[in-house]
Amino acid sequence: MKFCSQCGAETKVATPIGDSRLRDICDACGIVHYQNPRIIAGCIPVWDDKVLLCKRAINPRKGYWTLPAGFMEMGETTEQAATRETFEEAQAVVKTEGLYVVFNLPHINQVYTIYRSSLLKPEFSSGVESLETRLFSEQDIPWDELAFETMRLSLQYYFADRVRGQFDFRTTDIIDETHT
Numbered sequence: 550m551k552f553c554s555q556c557g558a559e560t561k562v563a564t565p566i567g568d569s570r571l572r573d574i575c576d577a578c579g580i581v582h583y584q585n586p587r588i589i590a591g592c593i594p595v596w597d598d599k600v601l602l603c604k605r606a607i608n609p610r611k612g613y614w615t616l617p618a619g620f621m622e623m624g625e626t627t628e629q630a631a632t633r634e635t636f637e638e639a640q641a642v643v644k645t646e647g648l649y650v651v652f653n654l655p656h657i658n659q660v661y662t663i664y665r666s667s668l669l670k671p672e673f674s675s676g677v678e679s680l681e682t683r684l685f686s687e688q689d690i691p692w693d694e695l696a697f698e699t700m701r702l703s704l705q706y707y708f709a710d711r712v713r714g715q716f717d718f719r720t721t722d723i724i725d726e727t728h729t
Contacts, residue, residue: 550573550582556575556577556578558576558578559577561573565581568581586660588662589661591616591617591634591661592643592665592666593665593666593703594635594673599686600685600687601617601641601683602615602616602682603616603675603678604681604683606675607678609696610696610697612680613696614691615695618634619678627648628664632645637677637678638679639675641668641673642669642672643666644667645664646716647664647665648662648663649663649706652699653720655724687708702721702723706719
């Protein structure tokens with residue numbers, strides 16, 4: 550950051566009093582500009598024994614499959630963000646069944662929150678960020694064409710838990726990967 554978003558003056562990188570990290574600080578107004586991880590929220594939308602996936606129409610990983618998910622907006626909860634993203638990307642209305650997995654990706658400053666959910670109706674279509682939407686049974690999932698490791702792990706956890714008949718909440722740290 551070169552200039553303060555509050556007053557427009559130049560910023561400097563320094564450690565504020567009482568802090569332990571370098572931050573961008575405005576020389577003029579003294580505001581400390583904190584930069585925090587971005588939160589991504591999404592769903593595992595299920596109808597019968599199938600999961601709804603979206604083929605990405607945008608980069609990164611355009612043309613690859615993913616669960617519907619995206620960046621959380623100001624003023625919404627992670628659950629609201631997950632259901633909104635599912636509607637935006639797949640035109641699908643879901644009922645969430647609980648937070649299922651949290652992925653920490655410190656190397657790219659992101660946190661993923663994925664909810665288990667049920668489609669209220671088997672009605673869906675491609676939103677502006679999707680080339681295609683489709684229900685997949687476990688054996689038909691295009692595992693080699695999944696966009697992100699977070700989505701692959703979410704699906705692996707889901708199908709393993711479904712076999713066990715018990716869905717456990719998980720937290721997973723992904724320290725470094727090529728396709729986050």
